[in-house]
Amino acid sequence: MTKPDSHSSDHVYESISFHAMGGPCELKLYAPTRGAVQAAADAAIAEVQRIEKSYSRYRDDSIISAINNAAGKNFTAVDEETAALLDYAHAAFEQSDGLFDITSGVLRGAWDFKSGVLPSQKRVSALRQKVGWQKVEWRPPNIRLQQAGMELDFGGFGKEYAADAAARVCKEQGIEHGLVELGGDIHVIGPHPDGSPWRVGLRDPREPEKAIHIISVRQGGLASSGDYERFMVVEGRRYCHILNPTTGWPVTEALAAVSVLAPLCLIAGTGATVAMLKGEQRGQEWLAALGLPHMWVTSTGELGGSLVAAGR
Amino acid sequence: MKILTAILCGLMLTGCTVSKVEPWDRQYLARPEMAWDADAASAAYQSHVYFSKEASNGGASAGAGGCGCN
Amino acid sequence: MDNNKKAQSSALLALTGAALALPGIAGKAHAAAPVSEPVLSYHATRYSEARLDSDKHLGGDSERYEIDTHQLGFASAIGKQTDIQLDLMVESMSGASPWYVQPGANNEPVQAMSGASIKEERVDLQSRFNRFVNTETVASLVLGYSDEDDYSAANIGFEFEKTLPQNQLTVTAGMGYSDDELEPTQGTTAVSVTSAEKDSLSAFVGLGFILNARTAVQTSLSITDQEGFLSDPYKLAYIASLANPLVSDNRPNDRRQWVWLTKFRHYVPSVNAAVHADYRYFDDDWDIESHTLELGWYQNLGNTLRVDSVLRYYSQTAAYFYAPFYLSPRSDGLASSDYRLSPYGALSLRLRVVKSLGPWQLSAQWEGYEAKASHSLKKVDVESPGLVEFNTFSIGFDRVF
Structure with a gap:
């Protein structure tokens, strides 16, 4: 910044x-x-x-904890805001062909990126069974996670x-x-009083303290996602914290970093997350089809996207 | 009726310069003091008083009953 | 910066649509929805009319109306898609009212007031059911009944509102019907009828536009047809050429009214104030034409205090059959000297303070109103001696549960 x-x-x-x-x-x-x-x-x-x-899953008194604690048991009625968030999650799940999945958090139980050790396939597979938005019964305003151990x-x-x-x-x-x-997620309310835009640096995924590119933003949301936030390298291969809900494993051949500019930070964030989950090639296609200003960095350090083209 | 025509034309002109306002940018428009009837109880009372003291009344509502007000 | 001119993708549309339903994002500007919490409100208002100047009235009591009004309101959601609003108004009135006008020593009109003070009560209950068909469509039903000693009215209305968010446009339309019955009481003044009826049918269409993030305009056109006994049974007119010059107030049996109303709202963020400008044009087939302009400044002081100042200007022309008094009868037999059908203008100022305290909202309001021929837009030859000047003072609260 x-x-x-x-x-x-x-x-x-x-x-x-x-x-x-x-x-x-x-x-x-x-x-x-x-x-x-x-x-x-x-x-x-x-x-x-x-x-x-x-919405903290660490707080016993949150609505998320109430839903999670009732997993495999009864329906929980939710308030309007929670219902709208669940509807949004549902839309994102559908639009991303099942990659954006708010039940995938349980997979973190298998992945300890500080350990430098890969989990067993058996452990990953077991947790994989607890993942899947399609296993959630969302009948507004009531929700039920079908299996015990599932979590939103x-x-x-x-x-x-x-x-x-x-x-x-x-x-x-x-x-x-x-x-x-x-x-790191930004919503620009409006430019400086003299009308000049905010200058925002986008992180270099391989040197996260440095900006790889600087963009100008007058208004709207900017969100970034990358493989640099939490990861481990095992036998020369990079395993990042972005887990594919359909395999239970970190995304392979992923983009190193993605930034998206949108009217809302929420949409920018979903756009960036899904681009990371889609992998290098399909991620770029997703961003282009979404039609929002964006930037991506490949694992080999190549820069692209409309924000880069516009900035030059 | 001249005034009416003039104002209608003015409205149409401003209509051409309508700028896109996203729903999340409508916080000013949503403020209570920006409502068409900013204070419902007082607006209801006022229109009742003017109704009983002036010859004109009415406007954009499905109306209320009359009164024998003198 | 946004150089992507592509049409929005279906994924983006789906995500944006879902995001817009989030209360944290759209805030209170969020689509049409029933009231979220029940609200109870109470307002008490004292209305007092100024005495007539002594040179303008003749006999009777110069002490004019005093009205105490209590308003009780309740609004609440019923289920997910409906809300209901109930408004009860109870008025107790006392004082003398203008009876007839006669020529004075120099042929100037002099007002005669009704003799003794009248004391009466009026109760009015209005209910409104709003059905939120979806986030863009509201259908409403209005039912109401009012009753006083000598007058009762039942009304019904339907309203429909459709928002087209892409066009920032709201379309409204509605119809209303009121069935009124008069049973004038024989008191100190003779009345012209013992029972009579009138009914009114009205319809309106309106359009609301959001011009930009701070400005909105609403314009509407209404038509009302009244039919039946539209005269005032308690009022008389003075016809000099008759042996018995005092005759009953007599007006046409029908009346068609047109109203064009435009409201303008603008918010000034730098001073946290809202500007209101409302203009109403009224025209009817009694030749009454009026202009009403209301200019308001709603000033926020901090987050919990608001001071509103509203200046209202009103000017009307006379009904074609109105005269302060008549030298000879009109050929159509009509006669009315009601000050409300006379040509005049009126100025009024309203000041209001609204304070929020948690779930409570307290308000106090004062209004000063003065009608005068000299306030009229057009020159008035003879001022009606009965024109009113009044003050209202009101206090009230709203409580959210």
């Missing part, structure tokens, strides 16, 4: 850092007064915390949704210039 280089005299600028959604978060906001920035930031952080609390996990889109929701809250508070960043 680059710091804003322009500063309008009738706007106060503040950058507010906090920790949520399992990572560092930042609000960069302009408002007429310091009080207005603070009020917007307080409301936005409260919204992020509300979503985190509602909103980790694949909760952070992006929270970024969009926090941006909406800021806008409701009158903020027109600023951005919300939750652990």
Whole structure:
């Protein structure tokens, strides 16, 4: 992230850092007064915390825990927001031909990327049985996971949704210039007060502290996915944290990194995640068909996508 | 009727400059003070008072009953 | 930056459609839906009319109306797709009202007021059922009944609203019918009839546009046909050439009204305020034409306080048969000196404070209204002596459960 280089005299600028959604978060906001920035930031952080609390699978009192604890047993009735999120997950599952699957979280039980040891195929296969959106009975507003041990996990889109929701809250508070960043997922509320865009660096998958490309964003969501976040190299081969729900194994021949720009961070995130899951060739095709501005990096370091072409 | 025509033409002109507003960019339009009847109870009372004190009434609603107001 | 001119892919459309249903994303601008939580509201209003100037009235009581109004409202969802709104209004009125106008010493019109104070009550219950067929379509049924000593009215209405989100357009249409019955009470003043009926049928169509993220406009056209006894049974007209100059108020038995109403809303984020501008054009076949302009400034002060200021201007022409008094009878036999059919203009100012406290919303409002011939858009030769000047003061609350 680059710091804003322009500063309008009738706007106060503040950058507010906090920790949520399992990572560092930042609000960069302009408002007429310091009080207005603070009020917007307080409301936005409260919204992020509300979503985190509602959908964390680590909290016993979350709706996700209630659904997961009833797996193989009874139906759980959900509220409207949860229902809309489940509908979204369903749409993403269908559009990605089953690759975007919010039940795939259980596979993490087999994969310890810090160990440097591959799990046994038997262990992976056993967990694979607990994966599959098609094994979920979603009859709004009631949901039931068919098998005991199945789990829903909103980790694949909760952070992006929270970024969009926090941006909406800021806008409701009158903020027109600023951005919300939750652990690398960004929703740009609007450009700097002088109209100049935010300059956002996209990570180099092989040197994640460096930017491989810098893009300009005036408004909308930007999300990235890559094989660099958690991975292990076993016998010269790279195994990343992006697990294919249909095999239970990390995606093979995947793109190294993908970034997508969309009106909403949620859609950008889904676009990027699915592109990673599809593998190098089909991932590029998916991005092109989606029609959103995007950038990809292959495992050999080749850059491509409409954002790269536009930036040059 | 001249005024009516002028305003209708004006509306059509602005109609041509309508800009796309995504549903997630409608937070201002959704504010309570932006509603067509910003305070329902007070609007109902007001229209009742004007109805009983002026010759004109009515507009975009399925209406209410009259009164014997003097 | 967005150089991709391709049509949106089906995947993108599917994801966008699903995302738009998320409350965190669309917020309250989210599609049409029943009220999320039950709301109970109560408002109390005191309406007081100013006394007539002593040079304008003759005999009777110059103390005009005072009305205490209590409004109780309740709204709640019934199931997933329906909500109901109930509004009860109870009014108790007392005071004298304009009776007839006669020529004074210099032929200036002088108002005679009804003798003793009238005391009466009016109860009005309106109900509204909204059926949210889908997120873009609402069908509504309105049922209402009002009753007072000498008057009762039953009304029914249907409304339909369809939002076309791609075009940022909302289409509304509706019809209403009201069946009114009068049974004038013989009191201190003689009445012209013992029972009478009137009914009104109205229809409207409207269009709402979102012009940009801060601006919206709604425009509608309504037509109302009234039929039956449209005269005022308690009022008299003065015809100088008659041996007995006081005759009953007598108006045509039908009336067709047209209303064109346009509302404009604009939000100013830099000061957290909303600008309202409403214009109404009214025209009927009694030759009454009126213009109403309301300009409002709704100022937020912080997140829980709002101050609204609304300036209203109104101007009407007279009904073709209206006169302050008549020298000789009209050939059509019509006669009315009701100040409400006279030519005049009116200015009013409303100030309102709304404070939110958790689930409570408290409000206080004041209005000052003054009708005068000199406020009229067109020059008025003779001002009706009965024009009103009033204040209202109201306090109330809304409570969300």
